[in-house]
Structure formats: C-alpha cells, structure tokens
Amino acid sequence: MSPAVLACAGFARCPDCVLGRGPGAPAARRGGPVSREAAEQMRRAGGHRPPEASTSDLASGASELPGAQTAGVSWDAGRFWVPDSPPALGACSCHAAGGFKAPRWASSRLGGHRLPPGRACEFSSFIFILRRRSLAFPGIPRVQAACAFSLGVGLWVVCSHLLRADVPAAVGHPVRLRVLHCLLELLITWGMILEKLRICSMPQFVRFVHDLVPLKEDPDVVVTDLLFGTVPVKLYQPKGLSCTPRPGIVFYHGGGAVMGSLKTHYAICCHLCKKSGSVVLAVGYRKLPQHKFPAALTDCFAATTHFLKSLNVYGVDPDRVVVCGDSVGGAVATVVCQKFLGCPDLPKIRAQILIYAQLQAVHFQLPSYQQNKNVPLASRDFAFYCWHRYLDIKPSWKSTVLKGAHLPAEVWEKYRKWLGTENIPERFKKRPYRPVLPEPLNEAAYLETSLALDLLNSPLIAEDEVISQLPEACIVSCEYDLLRDDSLLYKKRLEDLGVPVTWYHMEDGFHGVLSTLDMGCLQFPCSTRILDSLVHFLKRL
Structure with a gap:
C-alpha cells in the first residue's frame, strides 16, 4: 500500500498523528483525550495501558505502537480505537524517531520487526482503514x-x-450442458453477490472471469490487435501469401451486451479465417452496465465503416465482404446491412451470416420462447435481464411485457403479418405451446418500452422496401434455442421478398453452442457442424 494511495484516500498518517500526539495532529487533540470513553478508561487505568490489553496477542501488539499509551486508545476485545476521521496533514514524528517496532501479530506479515521511516505511516494508515471498516x-x-x-x-x-x-x-452430451450451465450460473451468482456488495457489477465480473482463459495461438493465422479510433478490434489474416484479394468478414460477437468479448470468440474467428481463407475483423464494442443502447451499435458502425474504407490495406476483395454475428451480434449484422444500404460511397456488403440471431425485441410469447424458456445458457429470464438493462427499462415491467400489454392493439395488428405464429412451420409447434393473446394496453409500460420498436433493436420488423434490398443471407438456427423463431420469421420474410437464403437448422443445437468450439471436453459436435456450414457458404460466394 503506497503512501500516495493512502494520501488519496485521506489515511496517510503515522500512529502519532492518528492517535493525536504527532505534530500532524491538531493542537486541540495533541496529547489530550480524543473521546470521553477513552479519557475515563485512562483515568481508571492510572494513565497507563489498561490491564485488559494483555488479554490477547493483538492487544499486546497494538500497545507497542508509538502513542498507544495516550488517551487516544481504547481497548475493546483486543482492538484499539482510532478517531472517526483522520487528523489534518502535517509532519510525522515517526520520521524523526527512525521508525517504530511493529506489533508481534503483524511482524511476520510486514517482513520485519522494525519499520523504516515512512513505512510507519503506511502501517498505521492500514490499521486505521481496517479499524474504520471493522475488520x-x-x-x-x-x-x-x-x-x-x-x-x-x-x-x-x-x-x-x-x-x-x-x-x-x-441434446447430445447432456452432462456437458449441465456442467456448462452450472459454471455460468455460478459466475452470475457471484456477480450478483458482488453487485449487491457494490464491489463490481455482475457483467463486469463475468467478463473478467471468462477473459482469464488463455488463448490458443494458431500458427497458420496472424492475429493483430488494433484500435479503430476508440474501438478495439482483432484482425485475423491467413499466414500464407495470396495472389488475389481475399474475402473479408466483419464479425460481431454475442453475449447480450452482458458477456462475451474479443477473447471468448477468438477460436471461432481463427477457424473462420483459416478454413475459409478470409480476413476476419472482430469488433469489440462497449457493453453493460456502463454503456447502454445505442453505444454498442455506434461502435460497430464506426469500426465497419473504417474497415470498408481501407479494404486495400488489408488485402480484402471489396466485392466479397460479409458481416457475421451470433446472438446479439447477429442482430448487429442485420442492422449494419440495413443501415449501409444508403451509403453509395462504401463497398456493398455481399452477404449476411446470422447465427441464432436476436432479431426482434417485441414478441416474447412465440413458440420457441415458451418451449425453450428454461433451456440452459439462454433462459427467458436471462434474455429479459439483458433486454431491460440494455434498453434501460425497469425490470418491474416483466410480467406486463410477457402478457403483451406493453404495446397498443394497433401496433400488434400492424406487425402480426410478420410476427404471427402462422408464419412458423407447424413442425416447430409440436412441443408444448399455448398461444397468448395480448392483454389491454398499459400506457405507462408502453411509454417506457416503446424503444423496443426501434429498427435498431428489432430489424425483423423493417418495411418491405428495406428487407427486399438486403444481401444474400446464411441463417443458422437451433432447435433448443429461445431465439429460434426469430430466425424462422426472418427467413420467411427474406424468402417472400426474393432475397436468397441458405438455412442450416441444428436439431440438437442450443443457444451459444458455437462458443464451445475448442473447449476440449466441453465442446459439442454441433459447434463443428455449424462452423463447417459457414465455411461452405463462404467458399461458394
């Protein structure tokens, strides 16, 4: 603990100053009693250390501090009392005294029995902090x-x-999924505890822990960390030389803006780069809790624009640029495609790859939202947590949103042609599912949640003239995914408007399965099939 840090905290004092004896102590306190209780105790003890101080090693150790026999000390179960607030700045008598002897209970922790000048200040300040925090x-x-x-x-x-x-x-290998779910819940639980203690937020803790996993370098891929303005990115390039420009992939990772990072999707980007021979740019955007909507999208727009303007620098073919993302990253990829339609000065995006993407934030009673509401890694409760934190909506509206009372009847009628369950194939309704009709409007909920209707949050409900201009799509859906029906509805919209769609459905897949790639004993075969499907799609562009 450095003196500078202690000074910033307002605790850099030696024992004399803290206890009211040193030259740094106020004149009113110097050599005098600090509290009535301490003065009374000193009076009864005859001006010496109270006899009960010898009842513990802690008490006898603390008595060796300079000034410990003044009225500034009070004994309570082996602890000593210090003032409620540190005295004013000033010179410390411990510097002139050449240090002081550390108590027996602390000497082993401080590496010696005598502290040099200056270290005495640090030690006593440490004691002050401990006592003030009741440790x-x-x-x-x-x-x-x-x-x-x-x-x-x-x-x-x-x-x-x-x-x-x-x-x-x-689901293949159910034990692996149970273990993964348990590990995730353990991280979230600890994150919630730390958040309640006001030490750090849950998202920060989860990201800190999952980024501790070391990265496995691939000898065939060159990885470079860059900054596009203030946006961190990772550039993946095949190691071999190429006579022609390579395809380019802009990758946006998932995680609900709560978890996920450039490190968690490192293996995915490496494999995409190596197997497809493409240059991959992974974008690291800002996340919760500090950065809410639309911070993540702003970062992704900026990084994508910069990359598209400098394709020649990275040896990328401007006619073969693809945007790709999983989960909320798939939503970003879709929004980028829609947003860049009106940018004639930028290269046209060739295709969009959407891996179990979140494409609407309006309807939470679709069949997959009911059938898979408790499936591990992406339950409906966790999805709602991400949704309300990202859009800065009160969590108390959860039941209202699930009942559909957050939108007026005319809004439901307008979007029913795109969000209605009649657009979902019947084979996906065989598992238990109960149609839910929206309840009467709660106007307060509508005013707070109307941001969900923004096309930046629900690209699925964009108008036909926008959807019809979008590039070719590759859509990956998983049977046991909460967001499965988002992909099915978007697939139908694209096909109805003449946009080519390549669809891969994983019958044994679940949300987040691709992230198990290279997890060793926790990897699922489904992740390899998804990656092979993406590579096959990229190679035929």
Missing part, C-alpha cells in the same frame, strides 16, 4: 467465514442448477 486483524476467522460462504454458494448452485437444469433429451 478483525489478523482476519483468520473472516477467511474461514469467506471459505464457508464460498462453499455454500457453490453447493447451492450445484444443487439448484446442475441436477435440476432443464436439459432437453435430444
């Missing part, structure tokens, strides 16, 4: 409590999620 020193009971609490949290997560997770029978 017992040396803290062994607290460590034990922390271990017990951690074990309890782990056991609760295992019992609640590992054994009781709603894992579909048709």
